[in-house]
Amino acid sequence: MNGFLHYMLSAIDPSSVIGMFRTLPELLTSAYIPFWLIFVFPVARFFLPDVACWIAYQLKPSLIRPPLPPARRRAEPLVSVVIAGRNESASIGAAIRSTLLCGYGNLEIVFADDGSDDDSVAVARRVAESLTHCSRRPSDKVRIFTSQRRNGKASALNVGIRMARGEFIVILDADSEIQYGAIQHWLVPFADPRVGAVAANLRVRNARASLVTRFQECEYALQVTMTRLAESLVGLLTIVPGAGGMFRADIIRRLGGFDPGLGDDTDMTLKLRKQGRRVGFSVDAVVWTDVPVTWKRLVSQRTRWERNMVKIRISKHRDLFLLGRYGLANAIITVDLLIVRILLPWVSAIGIAVVIWHGPLSAPQVLTAFYWGYLTWLSIKWLIARDIARTPQPGHFWLLPAFPFYKLGLRAVTMAAVFRELLRIGVRHPYVPAHIWSENPQW
Amino acid sequence: MVEPPDYVVAEEGEPAEPSASARRLRLLIQIAAAGGTMTPTANPNAKSGYDYRALDAAPDLKFLAGRDYLDERFFDRVTICPRCSSHHLNLREVCPGCGSAHLTDEVLLHHFRCGYAGRTSEFVAAAGAEGGLACPKCGRPLNYVGTEYDRLGKAFVCLDCGTCFEDPPVEAVCLACATRSPAADLLSVDIFAYALSSLGMAAIARGRLLEESTESLFIADQRIYRPTVIVELLEQEARRLKHFRIAFSVLLVEPESQGESAEAETMPQLLAPFRDRLRDIDLIGQLAPSIFVIVLPQMAQREAELLRRQLLAGAGRPPPLAITAIEIATPQDLQQVLAYRRRQAGAP
Numbered sequence: 075m076n077g078f079l080h081y082m083l084s085a086i087d088p089s090s091v092i093g094m095f096r097t098l099p100e101l102l103t104s105a106y107i108p109f110w111l112i113f114v115f116p117v118a119r120f121f122l123p124d125v126a127c128w129i130a131y132q133l134k135p136s137l138i139r140p141p142l143p144p145a146r147r148r149a150e151p152l153v154s155v156v157i158a159g160r161n162e163s164a165s166i167g168a169a170i171r172s173t174l175l176c177g178y179g180n181l182e183i184v185f186a187d188d189g190s191d192d193d194s195v196a197v198a199r200r201v202a203e204s205l206t207h208c209s210r211r212p213s214d215k216v217r218i219f220t221s222q223r224r225n226g227k228a229s230a231l232n233v234g235i236r237m238a239r240g241e242f243i244v245i246l247d248a249d250s251e252i253q254y255g256a257i258q259h260w261l262v263p264f265a266d267p268r269v270g271a272v273a274a275n276l277r278v279r280n281a282r283a284s285l286v287t288r289f290q291e292c293e294y295a296l297q298v299t300m301t302r303l304a305e306s307l308v309g310l311l312t313i314v315p316g317a318g319g320m321f322r323a324d325i326i327r328r329l330g331g332f333d334p335g336l337g338d339d340t341d342m343t344l345k346l347r348k349q350g351r352r353v354g355f356s357v358d359a360v361v362w363t364d365v366p367v368t369w370k371r372l373v374s375q376r377t378r379w380e381r382n383m384v385k386i387r388i389s390k391h392r393d394l395f396l397l398g399r400y401g402l403a404n405a406i407i408t409v410d411l412l413i414v415r416i417l418l419p420w421v422s423a424i425g426i427a428v429v430i431w432h433g434p435l436s437a438p439q440v441l442t443a444f445y446w447g448y449l450t451w452l453s454i455k456w457l458i459a460r461d462i463a464r465t466p467q468p469g470h471f472w473l474l475p476a477f478p479f480y481k482l483g484l485r486a487v488t489m490a491a492v493f494r495e496l497l498r499i500g501v502r503h504p505y506v507p508a509h510i511w512s513e514n515p516q517w
Numbered sequence: 518m519v520e521p522p523d524y525v526v527a528e529e530g531e532p533a534e535p536s537a538s539a540r541r542l543r544l545l546i547q548i549a550a551a552g553g554t555m556t557p558t559a560n561p562n563a564k565s566g567y568d569y570r571a572l573d574a575a576p577d578l579k580f581l582a583g584r585d586y587l588d589e590r591f592f593d594r595v596t597i598c599p600r601c602s603s604h605h606l607n608l609r610e611v612c613p614g615c616g617s618a619h620l621t622d623e624v625l626l627h628h629f630r631c632g633y634a635g636r637t638s639e640f641v642a643a644a645g646a647e648g649g650l651a652c653p654k655c656g657r658p659l660n661y662v663g664t665e666y667d668r669l670g671k672a673f674v675c676l677d678c679g680t681c682f683e684d685p686p687v688e689a690v691c692l693a694c695a696t697r698s699p700a701a702d703l704l705s706v707d708i709f710a711y712a713l714s715s716l717g718m719a720a721i722a723r724g725r726l727l728e729e730s731t732e733s734l735f736i737a738d739q740r741i742y743r744p745t746v747i748v749e750l751l752e753q754e755a756r757r758l759k760h761f762r763i764a765f766s767v768l769l770v771e772p773e774s775q776g777e778s779a780e781a782e783t784m785p786q787l788l789a790p791f792r793d794r795l796r797d798i799d800l801i802g803q804l805a806p807s808i809f810v811i812v813l814p815q816m817a818q819r820e821a822e823l824l825r826r827q828l829l830a831g832a833g834r835p836p837p838l839a840i841t842a843i844e845i846a847t848p849q850d851l852q853q854v855l856a857y858r859r860r861q862a863g864a865p
Contacts, residue, residue: 214613219683221669229627232634233669236625239614239680330654334632513629513665 085442112425119414121451123304128458130307138303138462139357140262150180153257154240154323158230159248160188165364167201170216172251172362174205178258183216186234189224194248226510227316228338232331235323243326245339246361247317251279253360260320263354270325270351271343272359273311274318275299277465279362286372288470289480290365295459295466296452299357303462306355312387312407314343314353318361325351334510335517336503337382344391347407348400357463373487378503380415380491387411390517419489448478538726541577545586545717555711557592566595566604567708578711585743586717586726588806592710596689596703603693608700610685612675616697619676620685625669631655636674636681715806716743736803739785740792747802747810748855754814755851766821767854768811768828769804769841784809787838791828804858818844 202216316339557567633654687700
């Protein structure tokens with residue numbers, strides 16, 4: 075035990091830390107490439123954006139969390155909330171209820187059922203009738219379209235978009251809920267006519283369901299929310315999530331809606347970017363969503379996400395690499411993707427393997443220094459996320475020491491997924507019905 | 518003694534409007550002259566679509582039925598405007614967006630390859646002069662239903678604002694006052710046919726409506742409670758049963774041969790001798806034209822059965838009456854009795 079403690083704590087021995095800080099100026103002015111690769115670049119890419127956001131938040135809070143315009147000047151355009159789902163009887167009621175009661179008057183809900191076998195449609199109708207019975211026209215707030223055949227989520231969304239009549243369209247997952255007041259904040263970035271879509275701030279609804287969901291709550295707050303905030307500020311946001319995103323209706327219709335297949339949200343965002351549209355993010359447009367409760371489901375979800383990333387961003391939209399075609403920002407996001415999502419995991423994995431190969435006990439500071447450095451960085455991120463986005467919940471702070479191992483496990487999963495997708499192993503996914511899959515181009 | 522109708526004579530010598538009770542009595546006489554029933558007839562010019570032989574008598578008929586001079590029977594149900602009560606309504610499906618009735622229904626198509634979902638007319642337009650169907654999103658021709666594209670179902674399209682929807686709301690426009698109302702807000706009124714009751718016939722014979730309090734409680738000259746009164750008293754007993762758990766019994770008395778109206782008319786006379794065998798607290802009432810009830814508070818089934826036998830024995834041989842003893846131990850027992858009464862009275 076004493077040996078293990080000595081091993082873990084050797085990297086944070088005060089003399090070592092003081093020595094490290096003393097050598098920092100010298101290393102920064104040197105051309106020592108390994109130092110730049112393993113310290114300066116990661117800090118600049120992953121840490122500085124959060125710190126910059128926080129400093130901006132202290133100096134000008136309205137930049138990070140824009141206030142609502144005064145009520146008398148606030149327009150209330152018609153917002154259509156499109157929900158597509160299959161066999162969602164357990165959650166569709168809450169989704170409709172939260173939307174109808176979110177404090178925004180001028181909205182409609184279009185529920186496109188994708189050939190459910192359960193009583194999703196009956197539940198949706200019942201909830202809608204119970205909440206709109208006082209309305210002069212009960213059916214104009216919630217409209218339901220049923221399909222006899224399962225055609226996949228993208229097709230159901232397209233039906234919903236076709237039925238929607240709002241100036242703005244919210245795409246909401248059936249297992250998600252809109253927070254009270256979110257739609258007013260969601261509309262704020264659309265004051266800029268160049269903005270084509272705004273991503274919601276996803277928060278975990280079932281955070282206390284299991285250890286897996288608790289980890290995911292930390293992950294959504296520290297990485298998803300903060301990363302999307304930073305990326306949106308510099309115009310590099312590449313995803314408007316399928317669980318909660320708002321689009322200008324005319325643009326999404328002009329694009330013909332979603333393409334069938336996997337990764338429809340990334341695909342739509344990239345199509346918007348190619349049109350020269352900006353993609354925004356609103357910290358206060360909170361959408362609560364359910365995350366996988368078991369490790370097995372989490373692995374399955376992340377595998378699907380990672381494979382979709384390769385399929386959509388590297389294969390289908392590979393023309394974004396071309397510098398002159400879609401601008402510098404779109405080239406940057408693709409190069410960044412290659413480095414951060416494809417190259418870096420392999421480099422770090424090889425680095426760890428080399429250290430272990432040469433004996434982890436011979437140079438204890440290497441691995442443990444990374445651990446303590448990562449933990450320090452996570453703690454600072456935690457404080458920043460709590461200050462800006464009021465998440466994650468304080469009770470989950472005790473998970474942080476274990477968080478690096480959670481990420482390490484997921485990294486192994488995503489690397490395997492990328493590897494399999496690049497080699498086109500097992501590309502068929504049951505999410506897409508067979509008759510749609512056979513007709514789709516396979517990217 | 519038949520009293521003359523209380524017309525008020527105007528100074529000029531012309532008869533003025535009769536008083537309400539005289540008007541109602543005249544209505545009873547008219548019903549009797551017409552065979553004892555007043556059936557509504559369809560009349561597009563009447564506000565509710567029905568009238569009673571062109572008489573504006575609906576409020577009086579309601580009044581008389583409420584006091585048992587007439588028996589009320591369901592005839593039809595009419596939907597009317599919530600604002601002006603007119604039945605002249607134009608019902609149609611409207612656009613949930615703009616409220617226009619200018620709608621058409623179209624089949625929605627779904628292209629598997631690019632996921633586009635739209636109206637058939639969009640696919641026809643995209644095909645252009647070549648004919649057939651082509652996808653408006655990706656331009657590919659659609660040849661094979663089921664493998665390249667599918668029909669998602671029917672949808673309504675508003676030809677004024679372009680909104681597409683599956684279940685159009687139904688709206689009514691009142692042709693009398695132009696009020697637009699969702700179908701759910703429309704009012705429904707029941708139209709009834711009316712038949713003269715024994716009380717109504719007694720009022721005609723007497724030449725006046727029964728105005729005294731005792732007259733409004735009891736049927737013609739007997740201490741037999743009228744149907745509405747005895748039902749109220751039975752329900753009061755049921756409430757007492759619910760609160761204090763004190764059971765009571767009833768005796769249902771009917772003529773031996775059902776449908777003999779002559780016997781039904783003599784029933785009050787047949788019931789009169791029963792009073793000697795009943796307690797002061799026991800009540801006799803008419804449930805339906807040929808069903809009478811004796812309410813026996815705080816009496817169990819055994820004593821009620823004993824009393825039934827005594828009453829039958831005293832009624833002569835063979836007894837002209839059939840008597841059934843029923844103990845009311847739960848509110849459901851009473852509901853069964855009242856349901857039997859409704860069936861015998863032919864109510865809906």
